[in-house]
Amino acid sequence: MKISINGAQTDLPADARVSLLDMLREHLHLSGTKKGCNQGACGACTVLLDGRERILSCMALAVQYEGRAITTIEGLASSGEMHPLQRAFIEHDGFQCGYCTPGQICSAVGMADELSRGVPSHVTADLSAETILLTHDELRERMSGNLCRCGAYNGIVDAIADVHAERVA
């Protein structure tokens, strides 16, 4: 019963009730992933499944992810270099208190992958379009699962738009 966390094979908890979020924070002391609402409403606990798919770790029982790979905010940097989104959040002041930031950044990584796969959103006008541009409305809709109670949305949107400039309309 193993799960890969940021590339390291890790034992799953024996108690099936442990959420992926509590496993990360309490068992592995990876406290970058945040517990906001613990009921799937705020997005602070967003992590990446198999390197690309954003999920909520608070609503995930860890045992359901046996054999899968999870990437948290601690696993985004490579060879000591911050992920481009991490740098952009600093440049654009995409936070105030910082509590939602790890979830925002993991979510933005997953969002970019969805966009590249042509996953439509609520504001996509043409469902048959091969390429979906990251308009202001698309970006805000696609990130609506991540709340920022400080209201740093303008900086968050600018940071994400900057990193995905080639897709911005």
Added chain:
Amino acid sequence: MTPFTYTRARDAAEAVRLGAENVAKYIGGGTNLVDLLRETIEHPHSLIDVTGLSDTIEQREDGSLLIGAATRNTAVASHRAVRSQYPVLSRALVAGASAQIRNMATVGGNILQRTRCAYFYDHDGSRCNKRSPGEGCDAIGGFSRNHAILGASSACVATHPSDMCVALAALGANVHLRSARGERTLFLTDLHRLPEDRPDIETMLEAGELITAVEIPALPFSARSTYRKVRDRASYAFALVSVAAALEVEGDTVKEVRLALGGVAHKPWRAWKAEAALKGRRATPESFRAAAEAELADAAPLRDNGFKVELANRTIVAVLTELMEMDV
């Protein structure tokens, strides 16, 4: 959370065998059930993980689709045939929840998700006939802005929260079921129950019965279909009212129409009366309005949700008008 055992089913046969043996719940993405476990509203002895079962979308020669119950909501919304032939389904899915939740949630779990009535969730503070049959309902006489206007009872005024199910109801989808006793199919519109005096019994599923797939029959005019959701926020909120519709017009006459409402009832509400009132009539805003009113004539609003009646009327007219003008 009450302790439970956890087993990952390898296939449907194993799932229903385990489901017959225990005080068990099937778990998909967990986006509703984990919350209900945490709130101790659900307390199964065992969880049977069915996310390893069929998650493929099969497009058959006759144009129908067979969607495995473990298919994630994002995969259905993104599927090429769903986007081109059943836009109402794709639009309903992306109107629901958030991207993270849609990536986790399965089709089977979406259908069987439970109401978000705040009184149902308020385990310690509120009476709820759905949680504890016979104890009373604090939503009736309480804050009822989000509650039902159609098909409710003196025992329960909760609404079904799914957007996807509203689209499936309009499309005439079938649900494939399997248990240790065998297999059967039900129309989605016959799967969920109205509350009557037993709101705790939400579906026609028998003990241990599992949803294995959803079948969407070919519908020649389904490309001219859409979903509109009216809610208190621009995104990531449950529906106050939603409308799923498909329309076929010949000349200036309505040849075929499919209409279903969300946010108004204990189940996805197929608007049979409005459909009957429209077929063969001229496709004008006046006949759309008359059909909407025929459906909403039975509405019984509560203290805080009277606005839903006019909102539903107007949304039906707006959606049908949009479909008239749609480039297909």
